[in-house]
Every structure is written in structure tokens, then in C-alpha cells.
Amino acid sequence: MNKKIMGCSIGNCVHVAGVANFFRLADTRGFDTILLGAAVSPDRLANEVFTQKPDILCVGYRLTPENGQKILLRLIRLLQNYTLPIKKIFGGTPKTVALAKQLDFFDYFFIGEESIDRLESVFSWLKGGDFPAVNSLATKRRPAVQLALDSLPMINNQGMQMPLLRHHFGLPRMQDTIDGVTRIAESEALDIISLAPDQNAQEFFFRPEEQNSSLNGAGGFPVRNKSELLELNLARKYGNYPYLKIYSGTQDLLSWAQLSCETIDNAWGTIPLCWYSELDGRSKRPLETAITENIDVIKWYASVGKPVEINEAHHWSLRDAPDVIAIVMAYIAAYIAKKSGVKQYIAQYMFNNPSFTSMPHDIAKMAVKTMLVQSLEDDSFRTYRQLRAGLAHFSIDLDVAKGQIGAATSMMMAFNPHILHVVGFTEGDHAANAEEVIESCKITRGVIKNISYGLPNIFADKNIKNKAISLFKQSQILLNAIRLFGYKIGSEDPLSDPKVISESIKKGILDAPHLRGQPCALGSIKTLPWDGGCVATDQNGNAISEQQRLAAPMRQLGIDPRELLDFDPLFGKFSLPQLTIS
Known part of the structure; x- marks a missing residue:
């Protein structure tokens, strides 16, 4: 038999919306609800309780706390x-709840800002499950992240799901980081804490003799041993028991992968493809060697059944590469993951990157990436959409940056993400402390709450469609260029071949302006903002197509540029994904 819930706003309080909304959720979870209405007197409510004998009583009051306390007495x-x-x-309001707690009568309290996870734990308790603990050791750990991603709760009748929230966190002092992880867990503001070690740890954790102590704490927390990682694992076992993951390291990536799974049960592996090498200077690994090693780590994560994210495409956009190169590298990264045996692939899509990208162009660019990956x-092979705002997008003015979080989140929710990677409003100024992480996530949740009421179908916009079709066609040309070059040098599968990818970078088939001066890259490409996006240009600043850009290097390689238009049948048809309802 269904549990019976009775409720109302009490006394002189007419604000019954909170109780009504809670009952709307309860109706969908198998409860029988009796809403008595607004401004119900204590006498009538007590009489209804004696008469109807509910299993659960819900009382709301949002006016003057002192008056509410008298009514409750x-x-x-x-x-x-x-x-x-x-x-x-x-x-009620936080102040009303504080006074109601003094009466030692109610079992549980709401202020109206509870997460979906918290609501679900309350409904479970109302059906006879464990009491939803607050700010105490969590009684139950979360399921494997891939199970959570496959069972995200729906937040409207259009198929929109509540994404998991992720945020980076790491402070220059180890103890501050440990304490901050507990504070974040207790807040239940996010689902995934992405731990950020300092560069000394990322590059030299397994080579302590090479560390420079003057750089301790630069870029993250100075973890130096296994026991400190175990402390971080204990620190998150409060509140909603968030998932932990950690940077891959820029050297000894396989050792880092094994250690992180052993100590913090790394939620998934995040591995670069071309980066953390001589290409960006974050390690001294030769480019082809780094790509080979990175693929080996991807294969290791696949062998232990962990999801994998490949940090690749957005690195090209951060260096002002044409949007087409970023799109193609998103596809190649996913292709390599699949070839490496990965079953669950977390595809990261960084918006506002480069920072001058317009909203219509961003939507078109990410729609093409999504379509190719999916x-x-x-x-x-299952893919999950992880969306984030661009690192260079945020103002150094923290109030302006808070608005930018809202704008970026609104746009990203149209893609119905599985994970929202929150970039904190402090990004342009400093690394976020625990309270700032929590605040950024609360802002994001507020936007999601409003978006859950419904969004227009932005993919029906003709301008966005036309941009997407153009980007799609250009991406096919670049993919063909890499394939043709690979076959020319004897590769059987060019898109997953470290030699083909590294040589494509050296010869400028894959290129970015910021790579000039790197010995393993050409760095001769010129790009400019154009029509809301980032395009390759000729020496006079005129936008050029991929066929025009690649004509000279193709001829040098003995390949007729006209072959670039001979598309692989796999990519012969274009259609925008139905992301708002999938």
C-alpha cells in the first residue's frame, strides 16, 4: 500500500508552493498525497491528522520566524x-527552519534549495530506508560512475536529465585541500571533485629527486606520497559522498593511473592524446612517444573497466587552431578510445573556446563534434556528453564572471549533458577555495532549475544549421587529408596511428598559431575570428577552406588535393543530433 502524505502551509502563511512542488514529485514516486491548501489553521490540521491518519506530515511556513514558532507550538x-x-x-526559510529545529518535533527540514540527490534520499527514507544523513560520515557510497550516468534522473517531461556536476579543486597547502574536500562533500553541491595536484606532482611524483621545492603548490596541492591520497579519499566520505578523480600526470601516466585507482578509486581516466609532451612543454616526452604512451594508458583503463575521457580537442582551440581542427581531433580521440577497447567514453566539449566564439557558432561547432563522436x-561503445565553459572565457571581475557562468550553462543545457564540468567564477583571478567551488555549483544548479522548465529547439535555427553543415564538410576534408597521408606512409589505420598523428603535426596538416617555435610542430598556420568562429586565413587575412589550406602540403607529399573531396561513405550524410530529447 502506498504511503500517505498530508501537507499544507500553516497559520497565516499563504505560500504553499513548496509543499505543492514536493507533492508533485511525491506523486511520481508512488505516494498518495493530500494537499490541504494554504493558510490552514493548526486546529484544522490537527483534526485532519486524527481523521485521515497520514504516514507523513508536511508543514510549510515562510513568514516571520517568531510568529511561525508560536503557530507550530x-x-x-x-x-x-x-x-x-x-x-x-x-x-521554510533558513531562519524559520532554525527556530523550528528548537521545538524538537519535526524529523526533517527543507529550505527549498535541496539537490535532486538529497530529495531522492528523503523519498527513500519516507518509504522506510535509511535516514538521510547531513554533515556526517556517509552511510552508502555511490555506484560506479558509469551506472550513475546511465540512470540520471529526468527533470522535465521533454527528456532533459539532471547532469552530474564536476569541479576542479586543489589548494597550495595539502591540509587545506583535505579539509576543503570534506567541506565540499558536506555541502552536497557537486557530484565529482576533480583533484588538481601541483606541477611538481604531475611531472615528478615518481621522481622526487627531480622536483623543485620552490615550486611546491604551484597549480594545485603538493601531494607527495600515497598516504596523502588515501587521506583525500577519506575526506570525501561525507554528505553526498562525491566521486573523486585526479589529473593524469604529465609523466609516468600509467603509474599515476594505477596509483589513483588504488587510492581514490579514480572515477574515470582522463588522458591526453598529443599533449603533456614536448608539444606543450608540460613534459619532455617526444611527441610520437607521448602519443604511444598515452594510448597505452587508455588501453589500461579499458582493461580494468573504467570509463575514459581524452583531453584533446579543446587544447587545439586554446591555441587558436581553426575550429575544424578541434572538431576533427574530437573525433580522432573518440575513435582511438574505441579502438583501444574503451566501453564508456566521456567526451568533453569546451565552449567559449577561443574566447571570441559566438553563441550560434559555438552551438554549431559542438553539434558537429557531438554528431561525429556519437x-x-x-x-x-557508449559515449557521454561532458560540457564545460572555456577557461579563458571568465572575467577577472568576479561579479561579471558569475553572470558568465549563467550564460554558458544556459547554452550548454541545450545539449542535455550527462556531466556539467563547472568552471568556477574565480577562474580568471585565482584557484577556487571550497566555498567558491560551492557557490559556483549553486549558481549552476539555479540555472539548471530554470532551464528544466523547457528550452526552445536551438538546432532548428537556420543560421546554426548552415554553420554546422559548413563545419561538417570542412571536417571531412581534413579527416581525408590525414587518412591519405597515413596511407601514403604505409599506415593501415591512420587515425589511430601515433606516427601519422605526430607527423601530421610536424607537417602542418594539424597546426595552431601558438605552436610556433615548438620543434615537433610547424606552427605556420594563421587564424582569425570570422563570423563568430576561428578560421584559417591566407597571408592577407582572407578566410580559406581546408582544401585551400591543405593544397600545398598535400602536393609536397605527392597527393593530389582533389582527392580531399573524395569523402569516406561513413561521413556522407549530415544530420544534427536530437540532443534536447535524447
Whole structure:
């Protein structure tokens, strides 16, 4: 038999929306609800309790706290002889809740900002499960992240899901980081804490003799041993018991992968493809060697059944590469993941990157990335959308940056993400402390709440469609160039061949302006903002197509540029994904 919930706003309070919204959710979870309405007197409410004998009583009051306390005292006296078991919930403003707690009558309290996870734990308790603990050691750990991603709760009837929230966190002092992880866990503001070690740890954790102590704490927390990682794992076992993951390291990536899974149960592996090498200077690994090693780490994560994210495409856009190169590298990264045996692939899509990108162009660019990545899906390869705002997008003015979080989140929610990688409003100024991480996530949740009421279909916009079709066609030309070059040098599978990828960078098939001066890259490409995006240009600043850009290097390699237009049948048809309802 279904549990019966009775509720109202009490006394002189007419604000019944909170109780009504809670009942709307309860109706979908198998409860029988009785809403008595607004401004119900304590006497009438007590009489209804004695008459209808509910299993659960919900009372709301959002006016002057002192007046509310008097009204609640009256209700308590009227119910003092009621002996049947009943769970009692109170909802109100934080100040009203604080006074209601002093009465030692209600079992649980709401202020209206609770997460979906918290609501689900309350409904579970109301059905007879464990009491939802707050700010204490969590009684139950989360399931594997891939299971959570496959069962995200729906937040409207259009198929929109509540994404998991992720945020980077790492402070220059180890103890501050440990304490901050606990504070974030207790807040239940996010689902995934992405731990950020300092550069000394990322490059030299397994080579301590090479560390420069004057750089301790630069870029993250100075973890130096296994026991400190175990402390971080213990620190997150509060509140909603968030997932932990950690940077891959820029050297000894396989050792880092094994250590992170052993100590913090790394939620998934995040590995670069071309980066953390001589290409960006974050390690001294030769480019082809780095790509080979990175693929080996991807294969290791696949062998232990962990999801994998490949940090690749956005690095090109951060260096002002044409949007087409970023799109192609998103596809190649996913292709390599699938070839490496990965079953669950987390595809990261960084918006506002480069920072001058317009909203319509960003949507078109990410739609094409998504379509290409998802074209690889089959029964053994599932992809998940992880969206984030651009690192260079945020103002140094923190108030302006808070608005930018809202704008970016609104746009990204149109893609119905599985994970929202929150970039904190402090990004342009300093690394976020625990309270700033929590605040950024609260801003994001507020936007999601409003977006859950519904969004227009932005993919129906003709301008966005036309941009996407153009980007799609250009991406096919570049993919063909890499394939043709690979076949020319004897590769059987060019898109997954470290030699082909590294040589494509050296010869400028894959290039970015910021790579000039790097010995393993050409760095001769010129790009400019154009029509909201980033395009390759000729020496006079005129936008050029991929066929024009690649004509000279193709001829040098003995390849007829006209072959670039001979598309692989796999990419012969274009259609925008139905992301708002999938």
C-alpha cells in the first residue's frame, strides 16, 4: 500500500508552493498525497491528522520566524496525544527552519534549495530506508560512475536529465585541500571533485629527486606520497559522498593511473592524446612517444573497466587552431578510445573556446563534434556528453564572471549533458577555495532549475544549421587529408596511428598559431575570428577552406588535393543530433 502524505502551509502563511512542488514529485514516486491548501489553521490540521491518519506530515511556513514558532507550538500541543507513527517534515526559510529545529518535533527540514540527490534520499527514507544523513560520515557510497550516468534522473517531461556536476579543486597547502574536500562533500553541491595536484606532482611524483621545492603548490596541492591520497579519499566520505578523480600526470601516466585507482578509486581516466609532451612543454616526452604512451594508458583503463575521457580537442582551440581542427581531433580521440577497447567514453566539449566564439557558432561547432563522436556508438561503445565553459572565457571581475557562468550553462543545457564540468567564477583571478567551488555549483544548479522548465529547439535555427553543415564538410576534408597521408606512409589505420598523428603535426596538416617555435610542430598556420568562429586565413587575412589550406602540403607529399573531396561513405550524410530529447 502506498504511503500517505498530508501537507499544507500553516497559520497565516499563504505560500504553499513548496509543499505543492514536493507533492508533485511525491506523486511520481508512488505516494498518495493530500494537499490541504494554504493558510490552514493548526486546529484544522490537527483534526485532519486524527481523521485521515497520514504516514507523513508536511508543514510549510515562510513568514516571520517568531510568529511561525508560536503557530507550530500550538500544533504540537494539539497533536501531543496522537500516538500513531508519523514522519514529520517542515519547510521554510533558513531562519524559520532554525527556530523550528528548537521545538524538537519535526524529523526533517527543507529550505527549498535541496539537490535532486538529497530529495531522492528523503523519498527513500519516507518509504522506510535509511535516514538521510547531513554533515556526517556517509552511510552508502555511490555506484560506479558509469551506472550513475546511465540512470540520471529526468527533470522535465521533454527528456532533459539532471547532469552530474564536476569541479576542479586543489589548494597550495595539502591540509587545506583535505579539509576543503570534506567541506565540499558536506555541502552536497557537486557530484565529482576533480583533484588538481601541483606541477611538481604531475611531472615528478615518481621522481622526487627531480622536483623543485620552490615550486611546491604551484597549480594545485603538493601531494607527495600515497598516504596523502588515501587521506583525500577519506575526506570525501561525507554528505553526498562525491566521486573523486585526479589529473593524469604529465609523466609516468600509467603509474599515476594505477596509483589513483588504488587510492581514490579514480572515477574515470582522463588522458591526453598529443599533449603533456614536448608539444606543450608540460613534459619532455617526444611527441610520437607521448602519443604511444598515452594510448597505452587508455588501453589500461579499458582493461580494468573504467570509463575514459581524452583531453584533446579543446587544447587545439586554446591555441587558436581553426575550429575544424578541434572538431576533427574530437573525433580522432573518440575513435582511438574505441579502438583501444574503451566501453564508456566521456567526451568533453569546451565552449567559449577561443574566447571570441559566438553563441550560434559555438552551438554549431559542438553539434558537429557531438554528431561525429556519437556516430561511433554501438553495443560495445557508449559515449557521454561532458560540457564545460572555456577557461579563458571568465572575467577577472568576479561579479561579471558569475553572470558568465549563467550564460554558458544556459547554452550548454541545450545539449542535455550527462556531466556539467563547472568552471568556477574565480577562474580568471585565482584557484577556487571550497566555498567558491560551492557557490559556483549553486549558481549552476539555479540555472539548471530554470532551464528544466523547457528550452526552445536551438538546432532548428537556420543560421546554426548552415554553420554546422559548413563545419561538417570542412571536417571531412581534413579527416581525408590525414587518412591519405597515413596511407601514403604505409599506415593501415591512420587515425589511430601515433606516427601519422605526430607527423601530421610536424607537417602542418594539424597546426595552431601558438605552436610556433615548438620543434615537433610547424606552427605556420594563421587564424582569425570570422563570423563568430576561428578560421584559417591566407597571408592577407582572407578566410580559406581546408582544401585551400591543405593544397600545398598535400602536393609536397605527392597527393593530389582533389582527392580531399573524395569523402569516406561513413561521413556522407549530415544530420544534427536530437540532443534536447535524447
